[in-house]
Amino acid sequence: MSTDADVHASQPPASDGLVMGKDGMAALVDVLIRRGFTVVGPTARDGAIVLAELRSADELPYGWGVELEAGRYRLRERPDGAAFANAAGPQSWKSFLHPVRVREWSADRVEGELVFTADQDTPPRYAFLGVRPCDLRAIAIQDRVLTGGAYRDSGYEGRRSGALLIVVECTEPGATCFCVSMGTGPAAGPGYDLVMTEVVDEDGHRFWMRSGSQEGAEILAELPTRPADPETRETARAGVTAAADRMGRTMPEADLRELMAGTLDAPRWDDVAGRCLTCGNCTMVCPTCFCTTTEDVTDLTGDHAERWRLWDSCFDLDFSQLHGGPVRASSRSRYRQWMTHKLGTWYDQFGSSGCVGCGRCIVWCPVGIDITEEAAALHDWTQSGTSASASAPEPP
Ligand code: SF4
Ligand code: SF4
Numbered sequence: 230m231s232t233d234a235d236v237h238a239s240q241p242p243a244s245d246g247l248v249m250g251k252d253g254m255a256a257l258v259d260v261l262i263r264r265g266f267t268v269v270g271p272t273a274r275d276g277a278i279v280l281a282e283l284r285s286a287d288e289l290p291y292g293w294g295v296e297l298e299a300g301r302y303r304l305r306e307r308p309d310g311a312a313f314a315n316a317a318g319p320q321s322w323k324s325f326l327h328p329v330r331v332r333e334w335s336a337d338r339v340e341g342e343l344v345f346t347a348d349q350d351t352p353p354r355y356a357f358l359g360v361r362p363c364d365l366r367a368i369a370i371q372d373r374v375l376t377g378g379a380y381r382d383s384g385y386e387g388r389r390s391g392a393l394l395i396v397v398e399c400t401e402p403g404a405t406c407f408c409v410s411m412g413t414g415p416a417a418g419p420g421y422d423l424v425m426t427e428v429v430d431e432d433g434h435r436f437w438m439r440s441g442s443q444e445g446a447e448i449l450a451e452l453p454t455r456p457a458d459p460e461t462r463e464t465a466r467a468g469v470t471a472a473a474d475r476m477g478r479t480m481p482e483a484d485l486r487e488l489m490a491g492t493l494d495a496p497r498w499d500d501v502a503g504r505c506l507t508c509g510n511c512t513m514v515c516p517t518c519f520c521t522t523t524e525d526v527t528d529l530t531g532d533h534a535e536r537w538r539l540w541d542s543c544f545d546l547d548f549s550q551l552h553g554g555p556v557r558a559s560s561r562s563r564y565r566q567w568m569t570h571k572l573g574t575w576y577d578q579f580g581s582s583g584c585v586g587c588g589r590c591i592v593w594c595p596v597g598i599d600i601t602e603e604a605a606a607l608h609d610w611t612q613s614g615t616s617a618s619a620s621a622p623e624p625p
Pocket of ligand 2: 586588590
């Protein structure tokens with residue numbers, strides 16, 4: 230299967246761009262707030278890089294990096310003081326665009342009649358500062374899923390349509406990252422308003438900035454910048470190229486959609502089922518997972534009711550509940566459903582992979598199950614010759 234990894238690795242900059250010193254970051258946050266944006270970006274708190282509303286650039290995680298491994302996440306101090314040299318944290322931007330809890334409507338009994346009120350709060354206009362290239366692609370995937378078909382999620386559309394995306398190219402991949410395999414990074418793909426590449430060396434702490442939209446260009450024009458010098462451009466490009474060479478993980482070089490379709494009976498699903506706790510962490514942290522459920526609640530008087538939409542997970546036993554019981558009763562079938570959807574049937578539904586290679590599901594799995602390791606094991610099985618003699622399909 231063709232990926233656009235090569236496209237991303239070699240994508241030329243939109244222009245020579247501008248250079249902004251570290252102090253310019255304060256001006257950027259101020260300009261965004263003055264323009265009415267709710268600025269959200271990375272902060273270091275609670276032992277992690279957490280996305281939160283920024284009131285000033287001082288809240289960025291200057292000097293914090295991360296150590297990532299399967300089932301393990303640790304902050305570590307960085308002597309260079311870089312703000313964005315930390316790979317994807319536990320949250321993604323879906324926490325803001327497709328929130329975990331949304332009230333859809335409420336109903337009140339008024340003089341014996343039910344009066345329904347739709348929740349129509351005007352969403353804030355978000356500026357996302359520090360979007361990773363893999364997460365930029367994840368946002369595009371959720372755009373396609375939630376607004377690209379016949380049934381559009383108007384709430385998502387409202388939050389997304391006003392959002393400004395400021396991407397930071399990756400120069401410090403984590404040990405669980407595999408964006409190169411999925412063609413989503415470490416250079417920025419299309420869709421950003423502004424893109425920056427952080428450079429820290431003997432010539433100082435600075436950002437190579439380029440705009441990708443009219444609004445991005447207008448914001449850039451308000452910042453303290455200078456024309457980009459060749460040294461800064463080359464150092465920035467070299468940092469991104471080096472990051473591509475230092476990916477912690479890779480997917481097997483195979484057509485992943487075919488691999489998923491051809492391994493439904495592989496014994497590896499029993500192996501992973503013996504480890505998987507079906508906790509659903511991997512779906513919660515995944516920037517593309519979008520499933521929701523609804524919950525109706527009433528107060529004790531019975532005069533007020535609300536309908537809430539909540540994130541759901543295909544690892545939940547109730548997720549596939551039909552008359553007579555759940556369709557996917559075993560952990561084997563639930564893990565297989567998640568992984569084959571991400572890497573296989575997502576193409577049939579939405580025309581792309583559902584995985585952007587951010588590595589979050591590997592890091593935040595409590596038992597360290599690694600989607601790249603599982604894909605490699607399935608690939609090995611197809612190469613071993615035993616797949617040809619596999620028995621009849623097992624029940625889910
Ligand atoms: S793969 Fe890991 S994170 Fe996902 S449900 Fe299983 S145990 Fe939980
Ligand atoms: S499946 Fe895992 S690596 Fe892929 S996008 Fe989701 S969380 Fe990231």
